[in-house]
Amino acid sequence: xxxxxxxxxxxxxxxxxxxxxxxxxxxxxxxxxxxxxxxxxxxxxxxxxxxxxxxxxxxxxxxxxxxxxxxxxxxxxxxxxxxxxxxxxxxxxxxxxxxxxxxxxxxxxxxxxxxxxxxxxxxxxxxxxxxxxxxxxxxxxxxxxxxxxxxxxxxxxxxxxxxxxxxxxxxxxxxxxxxxxxxxxxxxxxxxxxxxxxxxxxxxxxxxxxxxxxxxxxxxxxxxxxxxxxxxxxxxxxxxxxxxxxxxxxxxxxxxxxxxxxxxxxxxxxxxxxxxxxxxxxxxxxxxxxxxxxxxxxxxxxxxxxxxxxxxxxxxxxxxxxxxxxxxxxxxxxxxxxxxxxxxxxxxxxxxxxxxxxxxxxx
Amino acid sequence: xxxxxxxxxxxxxxxxxxxxxxxxxxxxxxxxxxxxxxxxxxxxxxxxxxxxxxxxxxxxxxxxxxxxxxxxxxxxxxxxxxxxxxxxxxxxxxxxxxxxxxxxxxxxxxxxxxxxxxxxxxxxxxxxxxxxxxxxxxxxxxxxxxxxxxxxxxxxxxxxxxxxxxxxxxxxxxxxxxxxxxxxxxxxxxxxxxxxxxxxxxxxxxxxxxxxxxxxxxxxxxxxxxxxxxxxxxxxxxxxxxxxxxxxxxxxxxxxxxxxxxxxxxxxxxxxxxxxxxxxxxxxxxxxxxxxxxxxxxxxxxxxxxxxxxxxxxxxxxxxxxxxxxxxxxxxxxxxxxxxxxxxxxxxxxxxxxxxxxxxxxx
DNA sequence: TTCAGAGATGTTTGCGTAAACATCAAACAA
DNA sequence: TTGTTTGATGTTTACGCAAACATCTCTGAA
Numbered sequence: 214x215x216x217x218x219x220x221x222x223x224x225x226x227x228x229x230x231x232x233x234x235x236x237x238x239x240x241x242x243x244x245x246x247x248x249x250x251x252x253x254x255x256x257x258x259x260x261x262x263x264x265x266x267x268x269x270x271x272x273x274x275x276x277x278x279x280x281x282x283x284x285x286x287x288x289x290x291x292x293x294x295x296x297x298x299x300x301x302x303x304x305x306x307x308x309x310x311x312x313x314x315x316x317x318x319x320x321x322x323x324x325x326x327x328x329x330x331x332x333x334x335x336x337x338x339x340x341x342x343x344x345x346x347x348x349x350x351x352x353x354x355x356x357x358x359x360x361x362x363x364x365x366x367x368x369x370x371x372x373x374x375x376x377x378x379x380x381x382x383x384x385x386x387x388x389x390x391x392x393x394x395x396x397x398x399x400x401x402x403x404x405x406x407x408x409x410x411x412x413x414x415x416x417x418x419x420x421x422x423x424x425x426x427x428x429x430x431x432x433x434x435x436x437x438x439x440x441x442x443x444x445x446x447x448x449x450x451x452x453x454x455x456x457x458x459x460x461x462x463x464x465x466x467x468x469x470x471x472x473x474x475x476x477x478x479x480x481x482x483x484x485x486x487x488x489x490x491x492x493x494x495x496x497x498x499x500x501x502x503x504x505x506x507x508x509x510x511x512x513x514x515x516x517x518x519x520x521x522x523x524x525x526x527x528x529x530x531x532x533x534x535x536x537x538x539x540x541x542x543x544x545x546x547x548x549x550x551x552x553x554x555x556x557x558x559x560x561x562x563x564x565x566x567x568x569x570x571x572x573x574x575x576x
Numbered sequence: 577x578x579x580x581x582x583x584x585x586x587x588x589x590x591x592x593x594x595x596x597x598x599x600x601x602x603x604x605x606x607x608x609x610x611x612x613x614x615x616x617x618x619x620x621x622x623x624x625x626x627x628x629x630x631x632x633x634x635x636x637x638x639x640x641x642x643x644x645x646x647x648x649x650x651x652x653x654x655x656x657x658x659x660x661x662x663x664x665x666x667x668x669x670x671x672x673x674x675x676x677x678x679x680x681x682x683x684x685x686x687x688x689x690x691x692x693x694x695x696x697x698x699x700x701x702x703x704x705x706x707x708x709x710x711x712x713x714x715x716x717x718x719x720x721x722x723x724x725x726x727x728x729x730x731x732x733x734x735x736x737x738x739x740x741x742x743x744x745x746x747x748x749x750x751x752x753x754x755x756x757x758x759x760x761x762x763x764x765x766x767x768x769x770x771x772x773x774x775x776x777x778x779x780x781x782x783x784x785x786x787x788x789x790x791x792x793x794x795x796x797x798x799x800x801x802x803x804x805x806x807x808x809x810x811x812x813x814x815x816x817x818x819x820x821x822x823x824x825x826x827x828x829x830x831x832x833x834x835x836x837x838x839x840x841x842x843x844x845x846x847x848x849x850x851x852x853x854x855x856x857x858x859x860x861x862x863x864x865x866x867x868x869x870x871x872x873x874x875x876x877x878x879x880x881x882x883x884x885x886x887x888x889x890x891x892x893x894x895x896x897x898x899x900x901x902x903x904x905x906x907x908x909x910x911x912x913x914x915x916x917x918x919x920x921x922x923x924x925x926x927x928x929x930x931x932x933x934x935x936x937x938x939x
Numbered sequence: 940t941t942c943a944g945a946g947a948t949g950t951t952t953g954c955g956t957a958a959a960c961a962t963c964a965a966a967c968a969a
Numbered sequence: 970t971t972g973t974t975t976g977a978t979g980t981t982t983a984c985g986c987a988a989a990c991a992t993c994t995c996t997g998a999a
Contacts, residue, residue, distance in 0.1 A: 261950080262948060264988095274947060277947080291722050292986080293724060295658045296662050296986045299659050299954050299986075300985080317680075336703070338701050339701075341691055463881060489882065495885070496887060499887050521828070524859060611954085611956085612956065613956095622980075623955090623956080625977085628978090635977065636977070640977080
C-alpha cells in the first residue's frame with residue numbers, strides 16, 4: 214500500500230508540459246519495483262548516494278548510509294540487475310553448457326558449480342543441449358551470447374566446438390571440463406589417466422591376467438582418456454588389450470555390453486568406464502550366472518553414493534566432482550577478473566575405493 | 577577476424593570533442609558487441625527499424641528487412657538482453673529453486689524443465705539451496721528477485737516458504753512441484769497417492785498380509801503423501817499400518833532402515849518411498865541373508881533408468897518426470913502471460929512397473 | 940587569515956533497447 | 970483536385986543504474 218502510493222507518485226519527468234489529450238487513466242503499468250530514485254527520494258539523498266550504499270562503497274557517512282538502508286527496507290528495494298548489467302557490462306552470471314542432465318557425473322559437477330557460483334555471488338544459467346551435433350552447439354552459443362553471461366563452463370569435448378566451426382569469442386572467458394588438454398581452453402578435469410591406471414592395476418594386482426574394458430562414448434574425452442590409460446597399463450604389464458565395446462554411459466548400454474562379456478568364458482576382470490555401466494554389466498553377469506567377484510571381478514569409475522549399495526558393493530574409482538566444480542568456477546572467475554590469462558590445465562586426483570566386486574581369480 | 581575488424585571500428589560517439597589531456601591510449605574498453613545503432617548505420621536505416629526487424633514485427637518492407645538482416649550478419653549483431661530486459665521489464669528467464677541436485681528425481685525434473693524452457697525461448701537460472709531452513713529460503717528469494725526472472729518454479733514443500741515468513745510476491749508467477757495442493761500456489765506434481773496405492777496394492781494382491789514402509793523425509797510433501805496413501809490402502813484392506821521409519825531419500829538412509837527391517841522376521845513386503853532407498857534396503861536384505869523376492873518383496877518409487885539393473889531388477893512406480901517438468905513450464909508461461917490466474921493443481925499419472933523384486937509370500 | 944586537501948554528496952550522462960509519437964509518401968475516396 | 974487513410978520509417982524518450990565529473994564542507998597547515 215504505502216509502497217504503491219509512493220511508487221505511483223513517481224516523477225512527471227520533463228516530457229514537455231503539453232500532453233493535453235491524455236487518454237483516460239494511464240494504464241496501471243506492470244508494477245515495477247521501487248527504483249533507486251524512489252529510495253533516494255524516500256531517504257532524502259541523491260540517487261548516486263543510494264547507488265553507493267547499494268554497492269557497498271565506503272565513502273558514505275554512517276548516518277546517511279543508515280538512512281538509505283532504512284529507506285531501502287521500507288520500500289522493499291531490490292537492485293535491478295538488468296540495469297546494472299547494461300551499465301556495467303557485467304552480468305554476474307555464468308553459463309553452463311552441457312549435453313545431458315541424465316549422466317550422474319555431470320549432475321554432481323553441476324551441483325558443485327552451482328553452489329560455488331552462488332557463493333561467489335554469481336548465478337548459473339543452464340543451457341541443455343540435446344546432442345553433440347554441430348547445430349546444437351551453435352544454437353547454444355547464440356543463446357549464451359544473447360543471454361549475456363560473464364563466462365561459460367563447457368562440460369564436453371571441446372573439439373566438438375571446433376567441428377561446429379565455432380570459436381569461443383576471445384573476450385568470453387571459458388573453462389572446459391571433460392576435454393583434452395591443449396585444446397586452447399582453460400581446462401579442469403579429473404585425472405582420468407590416473408583413475409584408469411588405478412582401476413586396471415588393481416585388477417592386475419589381484420592376479421588377473423587380462424582386463425576387459427567397457428568404454429564410454431567415443432565423443433567423450435574422458436572416455437577416450439580412460440580407455441587409453443587402461444590400454445597403456447595393460448601394455449606396461451606386457452598384456453595385449455582385448456577389444457573394447459563402447460557404451461553411452463547409460464546403465465542399459467552397460468547391460469548390453471555386459472551380456473556380451475558374460476558369455477565369454479575368458480572374461481574374469483572388467484573395468485567399466487563409469488559406475489552406471491558397471492551396474493548394467495553386473496546385472497548381465499548375474500543373469501548369465503557369472504558370480505561376482507568369485508568368477509568375474511569388476512571395477513567402475515565415479516564412486517556414486519549409490520555404488521556402495523550395488524550388489525555386490527562396487528569397487529570403483531572415486532572422482533571428486535565437488536572439487537572439479539569448485540575449481541572450474543575459481544578459474545573462470547579469475548579469467549573474468551582478467552587474471553590468469555594462461556590457458557592452463559588443472560587436474561584433480563582420484564583414488565581407488567575397494568569394495569566387494571573384485572577378488573583374486575579362482576582358477 | 578572480419579567481425580573483429582568491423583567491431584573495433586566502432587563509433588567515436590559524441591562524447592564532446594574536447595578531451596585534450598587524454599590519458600595515453602584510451603583504455604581498450606571491454607569490447608561490447610555491435611549495438612542496434614551500429615547495425616542501423618551499416619544498413620542505412622534508423623535504429624527503430626532495426627529493432628523492428630530484430631523483434632520480427634511485420635510492418636517493415638521486405639527489401640529493408642533484408643538490408644538490415646544482412647547488416648546484422650555482417651556485424652555479428654546480437655541483441656543485448658540486459659537492455660531489452662531493462663526496457664521491457666521482461667527477462668525471458670525463469671528461476672528454479674531446489675534444495676538438492678543430488679536427488680535423482682529432482683534432476684530428472686530439472687532436465688525436463690530446462691529443455692521445455694529452452695524450447696520456449698526462456699533460459700533457466702539455478703538457485704541451489706543448501707537446506708530447508710528459513711534462512712536459506714529467504715536468501716534464495718532475494719537472489720531470484722535481484723536476478724529478475726519472469727517466474728519461478730519451486731521444487732519443494734511450499735509450506736517451508738510460509739514457515740520462512742515469505743510470500744511469493746503476487747506479481748511473480750510461481751509454480752510449485754512437490755507440495756500440497758491448496759497451498760495457494762499453482763501446483764504440478766506426480767499423483768503421489770495413486771502411485772503409493774498402486775505399490776501397496778500390488779504387494780497385497782500378491783498375498784502379503786502386511787506392507788512395511790520406508791518413508792522419505794518428513795519435510796517433503798511427496799514423502800508425506802506417499803506415506804498417507806500407503807497407510808490408507810492398508811487401512812482399506814483392514815490392516816493396521818506398521819511403524820514407519822523415515823529416510824532422507826538417500827541410498828544410505830535406505831540401507832540403514834533396511835538393516836532394521838531385515839532383522840525383523842515378520843517383514844516380508846516393503847514399499848520404499850523412492851528407488852534409491854529401495855536400493856539401499858536391498859543391500860541390507862542381501863547382507864542379512866533375506867532373499868529377494870523369495871523371502872522379502874520390495875517396491876520402489878521413481879522408476880529410474882538404473883532400477884532395471886538393480887539386483888534383482890526393481891519393481892517400482894513409474895513417475896513421468898518429463899511431463900511434470902513440461903507442464904510446470906507450460907503453466908508458468910501461462911501465468912507469465914497473464915492467463916490462467918487460477919492457482920490450480922495438476923496431477924500427472926503413474927503406473928506400476930513389475931520386475932523381479934516382488935513375489936507371492938513363500939509358505 | 941587563506942587556501943589546499945580530503946571526504947561526502949550531488950549532477951550529468953549514456954549503456955542498448957523499444958514504446959510512443961511524428962513524419963512522409965503512396966493509394967484511394969469524394 | 971483535395972483530403973483521408975494506410976503503411977513504412979524516423980525521432981524522441983525513458984527504462985534503472987553507476988561511472989565521471991562537479992560541488993560543497995570540513996580540517997589543518999602556511
